[in-house]
Amino acid sequence: MTDRTATTPLSFTVHRHSQPVASAERAKLLADPGFGRVFTDHMAMIRYSEGKGWHSAEISARKPLLLDPASAVLHYAQEIFEGLKAYRLADGSLAMFRPDANAHRFQQSARRLAMPELPADLFVGAISELVNLDRDWFPSVEGGSLYIRPFMFANEVFLGVKPSAEYLFLVIVSPVGGYFKSGAPAVSIWVSQDYTRAAPGGTGAAKCGGNYASSLVAQAEASRHGCDQVVFLDAAEHRWVEELGGMNVFLVFEDGTLQTPPLSGTILPGITRDSLITLARSEGLTVREQPYAIDQWRADARSGHLTEAFACGTAAVVTPIGRVASPDGEFKIGAGGPGQLTSRLKQKLVDIQHGRAPDPHGWVHKIG
Numbered sequence: 001m002t003d004r005t006a007t008t009p010l011s012f013t014v015h016r017h018s019q020p021v022a023s024a025e026r027a028k029l030l031a032d033p034g035f036g037r038v039f040t041d042h043m044a045m046i047r048y049s050e051g052k053g054w055h056s057a058e059i060s061a062r063k064p065l066l067l068d069p070a071s072a073v074l075h076y077a078q079e080i081f082e083g084l085k086a087y088r089l090a091d092g093s094l095a096m097f098r099p100d101a102n103a104h105r106f107q108q109s110a111r112r113l114a115m116p117e118l119p120a121d122l123f124v125g126a127i128s129e130l131v132n133l134d135r136d137w138f139p140s141v142e143g144g145s146l147y148i149r150p151f152m153f154a155n156e157v158f159l160g161v162k163p164s165a166e167y168l169f170l171v172i173v174s175p176v177g178g179y180f181k182s183g184a185p186a187v188s189i190w191v192s193q194d195y196t197r198a199a200p201g202g203t204g205a206a207k208c209g210g211n212y213a214s215s216l217v218a219q220a221e222a223s224r225h226g227c228d229q230v231v232f233l234d235a236a237e238h239r240w241v242e243e244l245g246g247m248n249v250f251l252v253f254e255d256g257t258l259q260t261p262p263l264s265g266t267i268l269p270g271i272t273r274d275s276l277i278t279l280a281r282s283e284g285l286t287v288r289e290q291p292y293a294i295d296q297w298r299a300d301a302r303s304g305h306l307t308e309a310f311a312c313g314t315a316a317v318v319t320p321i322g323r324v325a326s327p328d329g330e331f332k333i334g335a336g337g338p339g340q341l342t343s344r345l346k347q348k349l350v351d352i353q354h355g356r357a358p359d360p361h362g363w364v365h366k367i368g
């Protein structure tokens with residue numbers, strides 16, 4: 001079946017899957033989807049060609065891509081991505097959280113990687129249409145959501161080192177349960193000594209696959225030391241706390257103030273980070289966007305001046321940090337479990353995302 005819709009300047013041709021997953025099989029997958037292993041029936045795709053611009057927007061059956069071995073992305077890693085979720089609201093409808101912010105960040109990432117910028121309405125339009133088409137894939141598990149993965153990569157067939165003349169933008173959707181396998185109330189983090197994530201002038205503020213590729217060895221080291229996640233220090237002084245491999249960091253102090261490292265160009269500007277700062281400030285809390293040294297963290301945790309710490313990002317939303325380890329030893333934060341302010345801010349954000357609380361900032365974007 002083929003139909004056309006015109007919600008965006010570029011209309012999407014919709015080719016429905018001829019053999020979608022049977023509903024009994026789907027129900028089985030959705031009972032325990034895990035994270036990022038189960039995918040819906042369809043995908044969205046838009047092509048870009050130099051001279052022609054964005055074209056050939058379509059939604060079709062999710063299937064493997066045919067790539068030439070000389071496709072630029074396979075050699076020089078010109079690739080960016082996004083991650084956002086669709087939640088089920090109390091009234092049964094689906095809604096995305098701040099998709100315009102993801103669209104904007106995707107454009108910023110594109111600029112840094114010398115890629116063309118996808119218009120925000122095409123970004124949001126592609127996602128809305130795809131999620132609406134695959135809405136029966138919403139997971140039945142408690143806390144479930146649809147994790148949406150838009151991405152773009154260079155696919156000119158050419159080994160010369162230059163920005164590609166051809167790109168593919170795609171969106172795939174994964175029904176998910178919780179992010180952390182253990183479902184632990186607090187995570188432990190390993191302070192990387194040998195590796196950094198991003199240097200001044202580098203790609204730290206862009207959401208690109210390359211940043212993740214270079215962080216994996218540090219994450220593996222964290223696992224070897226019995227930690228759930230790695231935390232990176234700055235590349236220049238090896239002293240300032242930056243962020244986790246894929247989450248921003250917040251510190252909470254005994255006087256009820258919060259602190260998070262500033263967006264200095266080496267940190268990914270998280271939308272969860274931004275939302276939490278807005279929520280905290282709107283209830284009168286002080287949030288400092290200032291550098292925080294790892295030695296200070298250790299001292300503040302030991303003295304009790306620091307009472308809570310948490311990591312945040314779309315995938316896991318808010319995750320308390322209970323323990324910080326490094327070759328110099330380890331320290332616990334508070335009682336090692338989720339702190340009060342952390343839990344309250346998380347609840348506030350999650351309630352807005354699920355339509356259980358008023359949405360004064362216009363963050364919730366209904367689908368369909």
Ligand SMILES: *Cc1c(COP(=O)(O)O)cnc(C)c1O
Binds near residue numbers: 268271312315
């Ligand atoms: C995506 C990401 C985050 C979190 O961003 P959100 O918009 O909150 O999901 C934080 N750090 C890194 C390195 C990321 O890639």
